[in-house]
Amino acid sequence: MKEDKDSRWFELECVPKNYIFSKEERPQNLDSPVCDLIPVIDLAKPKAANGHSQPVEEIFKASQEFGFFQVINHGIPEKTVNDAMSVFKEFFDMQSKDVATGIVQHKKAYIYTSSTDYVKDGVHLWRENIKxxxxxxxxxxHLWPDKPTRYQEVIAAYLVEIQKLSSRILEMICEGLGLKQGYFKDTSEVQLLSSNFYPPCPDPSLTLGILPHHDPSFITLLYQGGSTGLQVMKDGQWVNVGGxxxxxxxxxxxxxEIISNRKLKSVKHRVVTSTHETRLSIATFVNPSPDCIIEPAKILVSELEPSLYTASRYKEYVHSNKAFGDYTSAIQNALHSES
Structure with missing residues (x-):
């Protein structure tokens, strides 16, 4: 380990004990080649002969089979995305003593974590994070970080574009499910941003960037800048999401998943680390409003396909379930069979 007082917590020759997960939770077979199976969908494709746009059909199929897909030609200017990534890189590169050594709460609106990022049994994730x-x-x-100085301006511009894209994707999902147009219009917003910095790790087989988890959102949009490390559970195997x-x-x-009455999948995913690659990502969670009642859409429920989930307010659901990279699969607690 470096003795330089200006060195950062991850500049180490070996993984510290308090970053090492149990053998059952450590990533396995990291060196095994795994095909990138997650569909890549071009949002600029024209309408198909049946009147549905081709992306609608592809998104619906991917959401059923994988619960994950990637979109290209999405309409967000490349400069907007690059500026956001640049600002987060600046943020994580800051060498302030407060930021480098712990948690900073700014007007109780955001939390930055580094080596204090406990997730289970006193073990840390191999990441730095801002939410x-x-x-x-x-x-x-005005509650966001004021350093770097352009943080608020750049991230606000990014979120405006993300809101447009998320609304567009939700409309296509509505069409695929047969729900009325605008079903999510008044109940969904980009409620939370979470950016993660995953530095190189001396031994990726011992630790994780994020533990396996489900997201408690409607949908989550993630920009990973061409980097790798995100993995999705498919048929009992971890599948890489290509950069x-x-x-x-x-x-x-x-x-x-609840609204679709399990026609669409919320699937387990995680982030593994790399010996040489640095990973920087921006996740935006499109959530229901806190008082929104979440239950299967009535049009998707019948005698042949009864409701599989108990109705609950979103804020009560989130309060009673672990999420955002914790170790509990929150979706299970909503199922009738688990109640």
Whole structure:
């Protein structure tokens, strides 16, 4: 381990004990080649002969089979995305003593974690993270970090574009499910942003960037800048989500699985580390409003296909379930069979 007082917590020759997960939770077979099976969907494709747009059909199929897909030609300007990634890189590169050694709470609106990021049994994740609320944007923006100086301006511009894209994707999912147009219009917003910095790790087989988990959102949009490390559970095996420059990874969250009456999948995913590669990502969670009642859409429930989930308010669901990279699969607690 470096003795330089200005060195960062991850600049080590071996993984510290308090970053080593149990043998059952450590990633296995990291050196085994795994095909990138997650569908890549071009949102600029024209309408098909049946009147549905081709992306609608592809998104619906991917959401059923994988619970994950990537979108290209999504309409978000490349400069907007690059500026956001640059700002987060600056943020994580800051060598302030407060930021480098622990948790910073700024007006109780965001939390930055580094080596204090406990997740289970006193073990740390191999990452640094910042989370903050995003809605209503005009009320949240002044609570965000003021360093780097352009943080608020750049991230606000990024979130405006993310809101447009998420609304577009939800409309296509509505069409695929046969729900009325605008079904999610008044109940979904980009509620939370979470950016993660995963530095190189001396031994990726011992630790994790994020533990296996489900997202408690409608959908989550992730920009990973062409980097690798995100893995999705498919048929009992971990599948890599390929790093595609200027593509967004989209995954189905627990709330959309409930509304679709399990026609769409919220699947387990995790992040593994790398010996040489640095990974920087921006996740935006499109969530229901806190008082929104979440239950299967009535049009999707019948005698032949009864409701599989108990109705609950979103805020009560989140309060009673672990999420966002914790070790509990929150979706299970909503099922009738588990109640």
């Amino acid at each position: 903050h609320p995003c809605h209503p944007l005009e009320e949240c923006i 595609i420059p200027n593509a967004f990874v989209v995954n189905i969250g627990n709330q959309l």
